[in-house]
Amino acid sequence: xxxxxxxxxxxxxxxxxxxxxxxxxxxxxxxxxxxxxxxxxxxxxxxxxxxxxxxxxxxxxxxxxxxxxxxxxxxxxxxxxxxxxxxxxxxxxxxxxxxxxxxxx
DNA sequence: CGAATGACCAAGC
DNA sequence: GGCTTGGCCATTC
Numbered sequence: 392x393x394x395x396x397x398x399x400x401x402x403x404x405x406x407x408x409x410x411x412x413x414x415x416x417x418x419x420x421x422x423x424x425x426x427x428x429x430x431x432x433x434x435x436x437x438x439x440x441x442x443x444x445x446x447x448x449x450x451x452x453x454x455x456x457x458x459x460x461x462x463x464x465x466x467x468x469x470x471x472x473x474x475x476x477x478x479x480x481x482x483x484x485x486x487x488x489x490x491x492x493x494x495x496x
Numbered sequence: 497c498g499a500a501t502g503a504c505c506a507a508g509c
Numbered sequence: 510g511g512c513t514t515g516g517c518c519a520t521t522c
Contacts, residue, residue: 393520396519396520413504413505414504414505415505418504423517423518423519426517426519428501428505428517429519431503432501432502432503432519433503434503435503448503448504448505450504454504456503500520500522501520501522505515505517506516508512509513
C-alpha cells in the first residue's frame, strides 16, 4: 500500500451518498492529475469500507474493460443511492457529479 | 533500471 | 453522442 493509494482511498471516502466522481478528479486530489488509471486499479481491490461504486470514468460510464469486476453490483449500489443508471451502465454525470469542497472546482 | 500492464483521458472520425 | 488511437503514470516483474 503506497502513499498514493492511501490518499486515493481517503478522498473516495469523502464522497457523499447519491453523488459520483470521475477517476480523473480523484487522481487530481491525490496529487497525480494524470494517474486516473491507478485510481480505478486501486478501488476494485478493497471492500465496502470505501464507496468505490461512486467512482466512474469521465464519460459517466462504468468501465468493464478489465477483469470481471462487479459492474452489475455497482449499478445496484448507485440505484440504491437514488442515482439513475442506464442499461448500458451510463450515468447522468453532469447532474450527479460531486465537486470536492477543497478544490471548489 | 527497462519493459509490460491497466475500473483512464483527450482528441479525431 | 459513441467508437478508435495515442499518450500519461504508478505499480509490478
